[in-house]
Amino acid sequence: MNAFELDKVSFTYPSGTQALTDVSFVVEEGSSVALLGSNGAGKSTLLDLLLGLHPNGSITLYGKNLAAYGRKEVGRLVALVPQSEQFNFSFTLLEYTLFGRSPYLRQMQSPTALDAQIAFDALLEVGLAGFEERSITSLSGGEHQLLLIARAIAQQSRILLLDEPTSALDPANRRRTLSLLKGLHSKGKTLLFSTHDVNFAAELATHVVMLKGGRILGAGPIEEVVNAQALTTLYETEMQVGTIGSQTIMY
Amino acid sequence: MTDSHGYEQQIKRRRGALATMVVATLLFAFISLFFGRYPKAGFTLPLDWQTNVMMRKIILNVRLPRIALALLAGSMLSASGYAFQMLFSNPLVEPGFLGVSQGSAFGAALMIVLGASSTLSVQLSATFFGLLALAASYFLARRFRFGGWLLRLVLSGIAVSAIFSSALAVVKLVAEPTKDLQDITFWMMGGLWNASWGQLFSILPVVLLSQVVIISQRWKLNLLSLGEKTSFSIGVNPKRDRTLLLVVATVGTTLVISITGLIGWVGLIPPHIARKLFGSESSFSLPASMIFGSFFLLFSDTLGRTLLPTEIPIGLLTSLFGAIAFIIILSLRNQEGKV
Numbered sequence: 001m002n003a004f005e006l007d008k009v010s011f012t013y014p015s016g017t018q019a020l021t022d023v024s025f026v027v028e029e030g031s032s033v034a035l036l037g038s039n040g041a042g043k044s045t046l047l048d049l050l051l052g053l054h055p056n057g058s059i060t061l062y063g064k065n066l067a068a069y070g071r072k073e074v075g076r077l078v079a080l081v082p083q084s085e086q087f088n089f090s091f092t093l094l095e096y097t098l099f100g101r102s103p104y105l106r107q108m109q110s111p112t113a114l115d116a117q118i119a120f121d122a123l124l125e126v127g128l129a130g131f132e133e134r135s136i137t138s139l140s141g142g143e144h145q146l147l148l149i150a151r152a153i154a155q156q157s158r159i160l161l162l163d164e165p166t167s168a169l170d171p172a173n174r175r176r177t178l179s180l181l182k183g184l185h186s187k188g189k190t191l192l193f194s195t196h197d198v199n200f201a202a203e204l205a206t207h208v209v210m211l212k213g214g215r216i217l218g219a220g221p222i223e224e225v226v227n228a229q230a231l232t233t234l235y236e237t238e239m240q241v242g243t244i245g246s247q248t249i250m251y
Numbered sequence: 252m253t254d255s256h257g258y259e260q261q262i263k264r265r266r267g268a269l270a271t272m273v274v275a276t277l278l279f280a281f282i283s284l285f286f287g288r289y290p291k292a293g294f295t296l297p298l299d300w301q302t303n304v305m306m307r308k309i310i311l312n313v314r315l316p317r318i319a320l321a322l323l324a325g326s327m328l329s330a331s332g333y334a335f336q337m338l339f340s341n342p343l344v345e346p347g348f349l350g351v352s353q354g355s356a357f358g359a360a361l362m363i364v365l366g367a368s369s370t371l372s373v374q375l376s377a378t379f380f381g382l383l384a385l386a387a388s389y390f391l392a393r394r395f396r397f398g399g400w401l402l403r404l405v406l407s408g409i410a411v412s413a414i415f416s417s418a419l420a421v422v423k424l425v426a427e428p429t430k431d432l433q434d435i436t437f438w439m440m441g442g443l444w445n446a447s448w449g450q451l452f453s454i455l456p457v458v459l460l461s462q463v464v465i466i467s468q469r470w471k472l473n474l475l476s477l478g479e480k481t482s483f484s485i486g487v488n489p490k491r492d493r494t495l496l497l498v499v500a501t502v503g504t505t506l507v508i509s510i511t512g513l514i515g516w517v518g519l520i521p522p523h524i525a526r527k528l529f530g531s532e533s534s535f536s537l538p539a540s541m542i543f544g545s546f547f548l549l550f551s552d553t554l555g556r557t558l559l560p561t562e563i564p565i566g567l568l569t570s571l572f573g574a575i576a577f578i579i580i581l582s583l584r585n586q587e588g589k590v
Contacts, residue, residue, distance in 0.1 A: 051484055072486035080484035088340045089476055089531035094258070098532075102474055103486040108467045110534050116258035155485065 003027045003159050003190045004050060005060045011045055018214060019045040025209050025219040027192055029158070032185045034201035034222070035194040037211035038235055043194035046211065047161050050192065051080055075103030079152035081162040084144065087136045093147060094132040097122050100154030115154075122153040126180055142173030149180060160184065162193035166200050178203055198231065198239075198250040210234050226250070265535045268528075268590045272542045279546065280318050283553040284310055292560060317446040321549040324443070324507045325517055327458050329544025330465045331500040332518025333525075333537050337472040338493050338500075341401055342526075345518030346381075346504045349404065350411030352513050354384025355505040357415045360422045360435045370453055374509040380415070381505030385497060387411045441512035441566035443552050454506040461503030462541070468496060469533040514566050516573025517544055523580050528590050535590075547572070 004027040011020040020042045027033050035043045049056050052066050052074050059066040061077060069077075079100070097119040098111045105111065111119075123129050126146040139147060145165065152160055165181070166174045174197075181204055185191050195201050201208065201222075208225045210217040217234055218225045231239035231250060242249050286294050289309050297306050332345040346352060358380030362373045391407035392400070419435075426432040437445075465472075474482045475493055482489045504518075521543035522536070529536040551568040 048480070051480065053480065053483055071483070071488055075484060075486035078484070080480060082478060082480055085478055085481060086340075089337075089342065089526075091473070091531045095473075095530065095532040099474055099477065099485060102470070105470065108470075110470055113255040113259050117255040120254060120258075161484075 007058045009058045020214045032191040033207045034205035041211040042214040072103040078159045079155040079157040081148045083163045090135040100151040122150040126150040159190045202248045276546045286557045316448045320446040321552045322545040325545035325548030326541035327503045327507045328517040329521040329540045331504040333522040333540045334500040337476040340476045349388040349408040350384035351381045353412045353415035355381035355508045356438045357419045377509035378505040438512040440564040441514035464499045469537045472533045516569045520573045520576045
């Protein structure tokens with residue numbers, strides 16, 4: 001069954017800005033999809049729609065209309081890793097990761113020892129074990145990103161939406177995040193991420209959706225869709241595609 | 252803490268600490284029954300309880316409702332302050348900050364000048380204008396075209412507070428000086444000296460309900476302090492839940508203010524102390540903040556009615572202690588969750 005199906009999705013903001021027009025594509029279960037496009041192409045709006053932030057009747061999640069799901073129900077299927085999170089309170093890493101367990105908690109219920117164990121495991125998986133008691137306000141940029149992923153892992157969803165996961169990372173942390181996400185994907189998690197880092201997309205994605213001016217420029221398996229001409233049209237600047245060893249490089 | 256066993260141990264420890272705080276506060280409340288200015292200023296054990304009718308009346312009908320009101324008002328103001336801080340994701344926010352206090356004071360003053368005789372009409376007016384001020388601050392902030400959301404809220408809160416302060420000043424100008432003006436001045440200073448069982452019971456059900464709602468949503472308060480998209484993605488409906496909790500916290504606060512007048516710092520200092528001891532996660536720091544709030548108000552009131560032959564306005568003492576505590580808290584190393 002497909003994770004997401006979008007059938008001619010259009011979206012206009014209350015201000016009148018048309019952000020998406022007739023966007024149709026399918027996200028297969030277990031795939032890793034990169035959303036590519038320039039600034040203002042509609043990537044963030046699309047992620048918001050997939051999250052259910054703006055109700056839209058043209059999106060289905062596992063065959064059921066997304067708008068028909070309850071909030072917690074969606075939370076158990078789809079987790080979000082935002083581009084960054086502003087921390088105004090000094091939660092500990094464990095507390096913040098535990099927030100990912102919220103879709104499983106009943107009204108007025110607090111996390112159980114089992115939830116705590118899942119959060120400990122998530123922190124271990126991203127490499128932040130041993131820092132559970134540290135304050136989230138003391139993290140470096142790379143650790144911050146890993147923590148956001150840990151919280152999403154604790155959510156135990158089948159789909160992970162990531163908004164520009166490497167935009168603020170140095171090469172070492174970019175590599176760390178990449179290998180973490182590759183690991184999650186290999187375990188069966190469906191990934192859908194927006195990025196400007198086309199090489200990150202080439203390393204992680206199995207599929208690509210290219211957005212330009214709110215419309216689909218191309219969508220499908222990465223080897224079928226991505227080429228120098230398509231990227232040049234997408235970014236309106238000269239782009240090349242080559243290989244180093246077995247790795248595809250875009251520049 | 253390295254595993255879920257450590258997590259469980261921490262929860263047990265924190266439960267124990269909360270229970271100890273409740274017992275200590277109730278013990279202090281019991282002892283403060285014997286503080287006052289009758290038969291002499293200071294502490295007096297009522298050894299002649301059986302024969303001294305006056306003493307019995309003072310303890311049961313004057314001090315006991317006053318102490319109960321201090322506990323109720325302290326916990327409500329702290330719970331509201333705490334909730335506002337989480338809902339606006341800003342540890343320096345309290346209901347007064349968004350014009351709620353000034354709005355309520357204006358509402359109460361207006362009713363007094365209009366000659367309202369019942370406590371209920373004053374309370375309703377205070378609640379209505381408190382909510383109106385909150386809504387005005389919120390919608391003004393949405394219309395402002397300067398700065399981020401929190402800055403816009405601060406600015407709109409300042410503007411709305413100033414408008415209600417001016418309106419209150421106008422009401423005071425036209426107030427009848429021998430009676431109404433005195434009543435209104437009481438609002439500005441705050442105090443528990445006219446506490447009675449009747450007044451306490453008039454707000455008790457709604458204030459308790461408001462506290463129960465806030466406590467029951469304490470986990471959600473954590474999530475609402477995160478970004479809008481994040482909280483939405485983990486099962487919260489930020490707009491609906493935030494509005495509900497804001498209205499509940501505001502109603503509870505304005506009802507308390509309608510009886511006690513404006514008492515500053517109770518919505519700010521207890522939440523900060525609670526976070527220092529129990530961490531930022533609300534499961535324990537919210538109830539701890541409410542207990543500290545009760546204690547803070549009771550302690551200030553007991554001191555205010557005992558220290559000098561004439562009563563010291565409670566707002567003056569909470570401001571003094573609050574400011575000192577604020578300076579100490581901000582000077583401490585930024586470490587939370589000691590318990």
